[in-house]
Amino acid sequence: MAGGNCLDGGASNPRRYRIRYSVYARCTQAASSPIGRNSRAVPSCGVRHACPSYLSENRALRSARVSDCAKGSSAVKSRGRQWIDQTLTHIAIIFAMGGLWSCITSSGIKPEASMIEPTSLDVGDAIRASARSDAKWPSSEWWNGWNDGQLDSLISRATSGSPTLAIVRSRVTAAVWEARALHANQLPELDSSADIAHTRFSQNANPSPPGGETNWNNSVALDLTYDLDIWGKNRAIEQGAQSKVHAAVADEQFAKIELQAAVARAYNAFALQYALADIYAEINQEEKRNLEIAASRKSAGIDTDIDVTQARTQYQSGLADIIRTRDGIEQSRLLIAYLVGEGPGFGASLQRPLPYGRFGSAVPASLPAEFIGHRPDIVAQRWRVTAASKEIDVAHADFYPNIDLVASASLQSLVPFGGFFSFVNSDSFGHSVGIAASLPIFDAERRRGKYGVATAEYDDAVLKYNDAVLLAMREVAEQVTALRSLEDQELSVDSAVESSKRSYELANSGYRGGVTEYLDVLVSQKIMLQQQINLALVRSRQVDSWIALMKALGGGFDGDTGRSNMISGGSNAP
Incomplete structure (x- = not known):
């Protein structure tokens, strides 16, 4: 170099x-x-x-x-x-x-009904006259005003063991599970699949290879799907399901209150039969003595066979009345046993109800404003209105495209015999990520039809809510009016009972003294008996009306907390 x-x-x-x-x-x-x-x-x-x-x-x-x-x-x-x-x-x-x-729209379709505001209703003179500022809403144990431990035990047994109430509770459970299932629509869905196949491919139907060959055709895949729910359809579906759960819970409370009221009414009918039996037994004793007197007077030649026959007829009729009331007592036992979820033999152990006192007709002064929250049937219907409004949202979301996020990952292989595990390696891996969209373009007004149905069902729910409010107001007014009327009736009938007793005593003493005829005794006795029965019926109707008023005022339900009011001393009984 x-x-x-x-x-x-x-x-x-x-x-x-x-x-x-x-x-x-x-x-x-x-x-x-x-x-x-x-x-x-x-x-x-x-x-x-x-x-x-x-x-x-x-x-x-x-x-x-x-x-x-x-x-x-x-x-x-x-x-x-x-x-x-x-x-x-x-x-x-x-x-x-x-x-x-945009060619498919919901224009021109909208709800028409509107909900009633209870404060705008005229409650009427009866409710205004009975409204008191110191009157409370019923407590959850409103029947304590009866002061009967046996009734307390029966209602407690009914609320825990009644098949009727268990049926309603099962509906609540079903509604809860349905809401949980619909909540899953808002979450991603991940599915797996596996195909293991030893396949011979037709040589005449497939090119070679694999035509004419026997191969392992194996695959394992994971598929992910997620509805983006851009228009809120799934959210509306879930919210509607939750509203139905609230409605089912309120229905359960209403069924519970109805059952409690039914047990109380049956117990009151049980007490009435005992009261009537006492009246008939007392009168029958008088009829027996009159029969003995008539027979003695006939033996003495004072009376005729006609007087004896009339006395015997009256006595036998009284025995029939006693037998009829005994049957009424047994029927009441059977009804109570059924209501509390027990067999017919349970009724035989029931004792005679204790005497009940007087029940007032006062209602809370805040009745119009707070009424809705204390009636579980109205609360349930209000939740159904909410659920119906969500159905409108669901139907409206169908007018827009549905967009899903989709992804998949898989291991796949198609290899000759002997390569069973060849799909378990990196060369067999495949994946995809993308979106799937569906777009409404022309559906022959199917979506408009569904939207119209949803709005009509919303109107139906609102109208049923309004009807429930008006019916509840009518029930309160009816029972308040009935209680005030029964108070006046009791005073009048009580006076009539005393007067009829005096008339019977005079006629009976006159007959025994030979001054009057036996016909006078029969007439005065019939009047006295009828007045005593009327008094028993009026007092029983007072209790029935008070029970109905407690139910009409909500039976202790508190819609603000979703459960019964457990505050002590909330009874409407004075």
Whole structure:
């Protein structure tokens, strides 16, 4: 290597360059220096600027690097323009889809009914006259005003063991599970699948391979689906289901109060039969004595067979009345046993009810404003109105596109016999991610029809709510009016009972003294008996009306807390 300032001998490959520099005057051998894409070669002689070969090589490297950068920049710009074009295309498609689905609308369909405001109703003179500021809403144990431990036990047994109430509770459970199931619509759904098959492919139906071959056709996959719920359809479905749960809970409370009232009414009828039995037994004793007197007078030649026959007929009729009331007592026992969820034999253990006192007709002064929250049937209907409104939202969401996010990952292989596990490796892996959309364009007004049905059902729920409010107000007014009337009736009938007793005593003593005829005794006795029965019926009706008033006022239900009011002393009984 002689005969010049620099002798160049080099070799190169795609990844590495080697350049040899020699300087005749100062170097006795060549020096090697590796040069990468991002490095610069420096001659061992240290003469960088004086070596033409060095300068030429580095200019070539720099030119190559600039060319590569230019090509990369051009590729990036090309990909950017492609992405922008695709994005604009997608946006244009979306706007075009919007123009298509705008052809299906819900215009012209809307609810027409509106809910009644209870404070706007005229409660009437009867309720206004009975309203008192110190009157409380019924407590959850309103029957304690009866002061009968046996009744307390019966109602407690009924609320825990009645099949009727258990049926209503099962509806609550079903509503809760339905709400949970519908809540799942808002969450992603992940499914897995596996197919393991030893398959021979038909040579006449498939190209070869795999036609004419027997292969393992195996796959394992995971599929993810997520409804983006952009228009809130799934949320409305879940909220509607939750409203139905609230309605079912309120229905359960209403059924519980109805059952409590039914047990109390049956117990009151049980007490009435005992009261009537006492009246008939007392009268029958008088009839027996009159029969004995008539027989004695006939023996003495004072009376005739007619008087004896009349006395015997009256006595036998009284026995029939006693037998009839005994049957009424047994029927009441059977009814109570059924209501508390027990067999017929349970009624035989019931004792005679304790005497009941007087019950007032006062109602809370806040009746119109707070009435809705204390009636579980009205609360239930109000929740059904809410559920119906959510059905409108669901039907309205169907007018818009449904967009789902979908993704899948799988391991798949199709290999000859003997490669069973060949699908369990990275080369068999595949995946996909994307969206799935459905767009309403033309449905022959199917969606408008469903939306119209939803709005009509909402109107139906509102009208039923209004009817429930009016019916509840009527029930309160009826029972308040009845209680006030029965109070006056009791005073009048009580006076009539005393007067009829006096008349009977005079007629009976006159007959025994031979002053009056037995017909006078029969007439006065019939009047006295009827007045005593009337008094027993009036007092029983008072209790029935008071029970109905407690039920009409909500039976202790408190809609603000969703449960019965457990505050002590909340009974409406004075």
